[in-house]
Amino acid sequence: MSDISVEITGLKKSFGSLDVLKGIDVTVNRGDVVCIIGPSGSGKSTLLRCVNLLEEPNDGKIVVNGVELTNPDVDIDLARTKIGMVFQSFNLFAHLNVLANLTVAQRKVLKRSEKEAQEIALRNLDRVGLKEKANSMPAQLSGGQQQRVAIARALSMDPDVMLFDEPTSALDPELVGDVLGVMRQLADEGMTMLVVTHEMQFAREVADKVIFMDGGYIVEEGPAAEVIGDPQEARTQEFLARVLDPTHHGPSDPA
Numbered sequence: 001m002s003d004i005s006v007e008i009t010g011l012k013k014s015f016g017s018l019d020v021l022k023g024i025d026v027t028v029n030r031g032d033v034v035c036i037i038g039p040s041g042s043g044k045s046t047l048l049r050c051v052n053l054l055e056e057p058n059d060g061k062i063v064v065n066g067v068e069l070t071n072p073d074v075d076i077d078l079a080r081t082k083i084g085m086v087f088q089s090f091n092l093f094a095h096l097n098v099l100a101n102l103t104v105a106q107r108k109v110l111k112r113s114e115k116e117a118q119e120i121a122l123r124n125l126d127r128v129g130l131k132e133k134a135n136s137m138p139a140q141l142s143g144g145q146q147q148r149v150a151i152a153r154a155l156s157m158d159p160d161v162m163l164f165d166e167p168t169s170a171l172d173p174e175l176v177g178d179v180l181g182v183m184r185q186l187a188d189e190g191m192t193m194l195v196v197t198h199e200m201q202f203a204r205e206v207a208d209k210v211i212f213m214d215g216g217y218i219v220e221e222g223p224a225a226e227v228i229g230d231p232q233e234a235r236t237q238e239f240l241a242r243v244l245d246p247t248h249h250g251p252s253d254p255a
């Protein structure tokens with residue numbers, strides 16, 4: 001089996017006349033955590049959405065665990081079950097309790113029996129420390145708990161890869177640590193993860209590789225210490241101010 005889990009080559013995506021991804025190449029090895037950072041509007045979410053086939057690329061190739069998702073003959077529903085996605089806004093079904101949130105796609109897409117789906121759901125709720133909330137409704141949970149349920153829901157589909165799109169951005173600061181803790185645990189367990197985040201400490205401590213995107217290009221890629229730098233250095237302070245500034249939209253087009 002290849003060591004490569006995700007291989008993206010020459011990926012391009014436009015919305016009308018807006019070129020958002022201008023030729024992206026990314027390789028993620030099996031078991032690695034890759035963090036994607038970059039200013040607002042640089043195309044980070046669009047990249048993840050293309051990998052999960054929520055957006056159709058205009059050009060390029062995406063291969064996940066040997067399956068070319070960009071091949072028009074691929075069974076998209078089946079391929080997508082292998083890719084778990086966690087969004088900023090949790091996206092739980094508000095009218096279903098926690099357990100049902102975790103079983104519905106297992107029943108429908110993977111055709112698991114109710115009993116098997118519930119067993120797998122409870123195991124994954126336990127993994128994120130929320131087994132006792134199985135019968136709660138999403139609205140009865142904190143944002144951090146809802147996000148951990150969303151992670152457990154994605155895990156219940158037995159994904160090969162987990163994609164996280166700013167999973168802590170919508171949370172109150174005191175709830176961020178619990179969600180990052182679950183993500184650290186998944187990384188320790190060897191889950192392959194592609195994470196769009198503004199959490200630089202998480203990137204420094206957990207990422208095997210950091211990718212810095214700007215203006216639809218990858219402009220830097222490597223170990224966190226090289227891409228983000230030492231937090232004590234002035235260069236790093238300037239860099240972080242640029243990456244974390246929500247008003248920066250500067251597509252410094254290298255072409």
Ligand SMILES: Nc1ncnc2c1ncn2[C@@H]1O[C@H](COP(=O)(O)OP(=O)(O)OP(=O)(O)O)[C@@H](O)[C@H]1O
Nearest residue numbers: 015016018020038039040041042043044045046047
């Ligand atoms: N469905 C869409 N239709 C039109 N434009 C879109 C669509 N999705 C994204 N865009 C535009 O593409 C550009 C990149 O958006 P994207 O969400 O990928 O950036 P981002 O780097 O994730 O930003 P942020 O950090 O603010 O989430 C933005 O200009 C955005 O307005």
